Amino acid sequence: MTDTEQFPVRVEQPDRNGGNIFSRVFDELTAFCRSRSLFILHYCTGCGAIELPPAMTSRFDMERLGISPMVSPRQADILLITGYVSVKTLKRVMLTYEQMGSPKYVIGICSCTVNGGMYWQSYATAKKLNDYMPVDLYIAGCMPRPEAVITGLRQLMDKIAAGEANGWEDYYRRYDYYLGHQQRLFGETWQTPTDVIAEARHYGLFGPETLGDHTRLLEQHQAPLEALEMQLGLGAPDEVKA
């Protein structure tokens, strides 16, 4: 199926309950260090983002926890979904999530990510974020205060240090489930540039539920990726000017 299958990739699966004591100590040290240096992707998806500037700046100062904003998804650890995600945003969020390097953590802020919140009747917003991507932590509220955001982040730090924030592994193990929900919303031809199945094999997280009906549908529709055509004509703004 993929080129990566031809290469033997040796993957170390951490065995948390036993195994070599040195590797266990090393794993714990890694988890501790990871939890102390987190970068939040700077993507304001909804209204909860208005409480992030107070949380980041002088008053609540998130940086004392070792958390700071990051502009590029490739270098970020935490994807904060700050509030309702419209379907149009959710597509971009999915692309962003798949671009982030593992381990990655998702926090759903605001009630809208939990159950649709105030917008439960709205045709435009997604109702349940954990249908589309694994969510490690929800911070409920409309909108949560900066203190709540920081408490949530501290809980995430504790979870990472304890090795429990493994939502990203779930995305590989149950890719079919998440892909199914994405296809339901975005249409059958939905396809991202990231080859999640090959990545799952590479990380050794390929499970029985990685493949399924939805990934078969993806195989059928998958088109080779092409560079995007330029969309803006030079004439357009002049017409408006006239």
Place this chain on the structure above:
Amino acid sequence: MRAENYEARNHPPSNEFEINFGPNHPGIEGNYALKVKVHGDEIVAARADGGYLHRGFEKLMEQRLWIQNIALVPRICVPDPAPMEVAYSMAVEQLCGLEVPQRAQWLRVLLLELSRLAAHLFTFGGHAATTGMYTPMFWGVADRDLLLDLFEELTGGRVYSIYNIPGGVRRDIPDDFLTRLSDTLDYIDSRLPDYDNLLFTNQVFVRRARDAGPVSQAQALDWGVTGPNLRATGLAFDVRRDDPYLVYDELEFDIPTEQPGDAWARTLVRRGELLQSIRILRQVIDRLPDIGGPIRAPIPNPLAWNVPAGEAYVRIESSKGELSWYVVSDGGDKPYRVHIRGPSSMHAVQVLEHLVTGCRIEDVAQIMFSLDACPPEVDR
């Protein structure tokens, strides 16, 4: 990417390329996108792309009771939510012919001006950050937080106050609130010299902001520019004075204007408005204790409230410009049609596309922030 999918493409031999500014970009205000075509460093074409924050407010409001919508409306504009509540409440009052008690009107003015202060402080920070200066952002947001504390004390909510209901306001001011408000205003006043040194007279900022995204007065009128952006072109027009609502005709305030209409002028106008808001709030502090009476007019059972059929068009000066609401009732317990005209629906789409075209790429973020465009208002 799979190896078999990769195909080296022959790109056209040019230095023109297209960049997506946003939605995931720190230089864009909120979740919004601007597609720009760049020739070297110069932008030759631009197209705004919105809808990332679309929630279908106008449809949602048609499905909920008049009173339920109160909780919904502040969410339309996140940095400056109070004008939304006031405008909606005023529209319902017009439809029902409800007379709002004096004290409630003064409390609404208090809320609106506090919200304007907070929004302007936020905008200064954002604008400064786009020119590479982060200190004003840290200070502005921290000072805004003091205002949010007042909001919380007054209304119970930091950002979304949900303080207004048709007929008046939900509760009266707490004890000694006016003293604390006065102290906070004194503090912000005392900070202004610092802000002047740091931002408004800082040569780094002045040289960047001057001549960035200039709008002439004729263009501004042609494109439907309103609010501080219009006043930055020299036209002294303010809905609060020229189409007065609430008790603004009893208050004294000036309308700051500037001539050149560029990003620098727009920022200076906002600085002037900051001072005027403080002036208005001081007048409110002086006069509020003398105004007695109830804080809301009696309304029928809100769960079975059939608002008489009719239409209302309400205009309000929000911190971004002219905000207007068109509300139609068919005599039912829910609005028949609500149309929200946010000021940013002009600024963030047509005006931004015009202003960005021809400028250099590093000025795009600055121009957007100087217009104080608020994407949730555009997308609704």
Place this chain on the structure above:
Amino acid sequence: MNDAHLPVERLSIILGEVKEVRVTQKGPRRTRLDVAADALPALLELLKGRAGFVHLSAISCVDWPDDAQFELVYHLWSYELNLLVSAHTRIDRDPGVYVSVYDIYHPAGFFERDIHEMYGVFFEGAPDMEKFILTEWDGPPPMRKEFDSEGWVNDHFDWQDYRPDWLLELEAQGGGVMIPPDEQRFSRRGIEDNDDAG
């Protein structure tokens, strides 16, 4: 023009020149005009040219499915007279085509585009009828009255599970959610249905 006239009188003098327009005074600075669809662009041109109504505040569209009509409302503001005029006109719901007023008012570009995607009304002569907000929407125009938003949500989204195991444990101890939101939400709809049946 004679400046001694009050703004409202100046407006009524100008409107006196136009036939087939019904003027209603709604308030001190609010005037409602009802005009036939084919006379509206000429009226807007006159208001802009003669009375200084240079600012198009908004174009609102109201759907009246019972009359099979769309109502278009053009809100104009004059910086000279400090007056707001709302010009109402009605067009047929089918086929839902009208002329663009972009030549007269440039802000109309945004509002017409918005009405096009929300109601499906096409404006002839508009510079840009591409989608702006609903670029990734394949359903019907959502603001039309016949579009059932709640039904759409039920078809396309799952609801959050309000009876997870840990909550059942809490409920056994007497806590938990009083009324699960899924029962709360559709209660109104259920009552209406019962009333109809009764």
